[in-house]
Amino acid sequence: MKYTEEHEWLQAEGEIITVGITAHAAEQLGDVVFVELPEVGTEVTKDEEIVVIESVKAASDILSPLDGEIVEINEAIVDEPGKVNDDPEGEAWFFKIKPSDLSPMDDYMDESAYKAFIG
Amino acid sequence: MSDETTSELKKTPLFALHEELGGKMVPFAGYLMPVQYPMGIMGEHKHTRAKAGLFDVSHMGQVILRAGGYQAVAEAFETLVPMDVLGLKEGRQRYGLFTNDQGGIEDDLMFANRGDHLFVVVNAACKEADIARMKAALEPAVTVTPVTDRALLALQGPAAEAVLSSIVPAAGDMTFMDVATLDAEGVEIWVSRSGYTGEDGYEISVPADQAEAFARRLLAHEDVEPIGLGARDSLRLEGGLCLYGHDIDAETRPAAASLTWAIQKVRRAGGDREGGFPGAAHVFAEMADGPSQRRVGLSPEGRAPMREGVELFAAAEGGDPIGKITSGGFGPTVGGPVAMGYVPSDLAAPGTEIYGELRGKRVPVTVASLPFVAANFKR
Numbered sequence: 001m002k003y004t005e006e007h008e009w010l011q012a013e014g015e016i017i018t019v020g021i022t023a024h025a026a027e028q029l030g031d032v033v034f035v036e037l038p039e040v041g042t043e044v045t046k047d048e049e050i051v052v053i054e055s056v057k058a059a060s061d062i063l064s065p066l067d068g069e070i071v072e073i074n075e076a077i078v079d080e081p082g083k084v085n086d087d088p089e090g091e092a093w094f095f096k097i098k099p100s101d102l103s104p105m106d107d108y109m110d111e112s113a114y115k116a117f118i119g
Numbered sequence: 120m121s122d123e124t125t126s127e128l129k130k131t132p133l134f135a136l137h138e139e140l141g142g143k144m145v146p147f148a149g150y151l152m153p154v155q156y157p158m159g160i161m162g163e164h165k166h167t168r169a170k171a172g173l174f175d176v177s178h179m180g181q182v183i184l185r186a187g188g189y190q191a192v193a194e195a196f197e198t199l200v201p202m203d204v205l206g207l208k209e210g211r212q213r214y215g216l217f218t219n220d221q222g223g224i225e226d227d228l229m230f231a232n233r234g235d236h237l238f239v240v241v242n243a244a245c246k247e248a249d250i251a252r253m254k255a256a257l258e259p260a261v262t263v264t265p266v267t268d269r270a271l272l273a274l275q276g277p278a279a280e281a282v283l284s285s286i287v288p289a290a291g292d293m294t295f296m297d298v299a300t301l302d303a304e305g306v307e308i309w310v311s312r313s314g315y316t317g318e319d320g321y322e323i324s325v326p327a328d329q330a331e332a333f334a335r336r337l338l339a340h341e342d343v344e345p346i347g348l349g350a351r352d353s354l355r356l357e358g359g360l361c362l363y364g365h366d367i368d369a370e371t372r373p374a375a376a377s378l379t380w381a382i383q384k385v386r387r388a389g390g391d392r393e394g395g396f397p398g399a400a401h402v403f404a405e406m407a408d409g410p411s412q413r414r415v416g417l418s419p420e421g422r423a424p425m426r427e428g429v430e431l432f433a434a435a436e437g438g439d440p441i442g443k444i445t446s447g448g449f450g451p452t453v454g455g456p457v458a459m460g461y462v463p464s465d466l467a468a469p470g471t472e473i474y475g476e477l478r479g480k481r482v483p484v485t486v487a488s489l490p491f492v493a494a495n496f497k498r
Contacts, residue, residue, distance in 0.1 A: 030349075031161035033449040034422045034456075052478065054424050056160040056349065056449050081422070 002105055003114035004065050009089060010108060018096050019065060024118045026088040029055040032081040037073040037095055044070060044097070046104060051094055065108070068099035131177035132270045132330040140345050147348060148243035150178040155347040163350035164451040167316060171276035172346035173337050180246030181266035181324060184237040184253065192237045195261045196230065199253065201373065201396045203383035207232045212296045212311050214381050216373060217252060222398030222405065223369040224376060225252065227361060231298040231311060238298070238309070240271070242363045270330035275320030277495060278342040283321055286336055290321060295496040306333065315351065317358025317494045356457055357450045359416060359489030365427060366414060366445045366459050372402055375410035375461070412442060413467045416487035417458040423482065424449045424456040425475045431462060432474045435481050441466065444475065450491055457491045
């Protein structure tokens with residue numbers, strides 16, 4: 001598992017990377033009430049805003065951590081946004097991306113670095 | 120408030136209790152206030168509608184006005200508000216508005232006839248200006264005394280009556296908008312049966328040095344949870360209640376704000392005590408001609424909240440904005456987004472379809488009747 005400074009987690013499985021938000025991020029957001037995901041097949045670039053999350057408090061964006069193509073999205077969190085608070089690092093993943101460039105993965109944090117990052 | 124530093128912020132008598140309860144403290148109107156507790160905004164909101172929530176509203180301004188007797192102080196107060204103050208019976212409270220020379224709303228407030236004096240509760244962010252306004256206009260005939268040694272708590276929700284009655288039995292005899300001075304095991308509390316959630320409940324003024332003990336007694340009841348400002352906002356929004364500085368301000372007159380119900384007939388054009396408050400001619404002209412824009416409830420389609428500032432349009436494409444949202448968010452009881460905003464009067468009828476622009480996309484919005492959640496008052 002790798003982590004970004006934007007509080008995303010990235011789980012590699014073969015050439016596909018699953019992306020979600022960390023438990024820390026979900027707690028900071030508060031109760032999530034709306035999630036908008038990109039369409040499957042969308043070509044995205046790193047740092048592009050591709051997901052909108054609205055909590056009871058505010059709206060926030062998720063940036064694409066990599067260049068690549070969105071190959072799968074988790075419709076369950078669109079239908080039930082509260083899942084993001086219930087199981088952010090498991091059932092409530094956001095999207096799967098097939099990266100065209102894996103090199104940013106080397107720069108992302110491992111678990112102990114992320115724990116230090118969030119203090 | 121972003122320029123405030125923590126050291127300049129005031130604390131209410133319940134500050135230590137908020138911290139002990141895990142309240143997340145944020146700056147609000149010059150005070151450090153709990154925006155939420157560990158239960159979270161959604162849970163706190165739903166708990167208040169299901170059982171009872173305890174809110175610290177000590178940041179609000181409590182003011183006593185005296186002028187020899189109620190009639191004299193009421194006559195004086197009528198020069199500042201377009202409400203029937205003289206006709207308010209002893210032990211009763213009413214919603215009011217301070218107006219300016221243009222008929223705009225300077226603040227909204229509650230005032231009560233407490234026998235020999237008038238008791239006024241004003242918004243935290245406006246209280247210094249309100250006190251200055253009352254002093255400038257009414258002294259020396261009226262004595263304006265800010266109450267600075269009392270906390271103000273709100274106990275709201277369907278279980279509020281049972282909870283407060285278990286400590287103060289007489290509270291159960293009060294009906295909506297009654298006020299009373301009651302004895303809570305030796306502590307003098309000033310109680311009104313009112314609130315800012317659309318639920319039955321009470322607002323309770325307690326001596327500052329007794330406030331924490333009193334709050335702990337209420338919280339000891341299994342039905343009571345502490346509720347922060349976040350849920351207070353979503354509760355009042357579902358209740359269709361205005362937030363001053365957002366839904367109404369110094370540029371908004373009562374008719375545009377859909378608040379003419381708060382102006383009793385006796386003070387309206389043609390009434391026995393017509394006018395006599397700041398900006399009366401402007402207020403009456405707008406009531407007679409109809410406002411160009413008015414405040415309405417808005418139900419955005421789908422799940423995405425539309426928040427304050429979102430621009431409204433008549434059509435799905437093109438055209439200039441016709442209005443904007445002044446309060447909006449997710450309504451936990453409604454289970455979807457709810458908002459209030461201003462639209463042209465010819466588009467203000469409930470059921471009218473308009474659009475709100477969210478992240479560059481026009482999303483359908485339906486004009487809705489207020490409140491979104493039916494009030495649950497004990498009348």
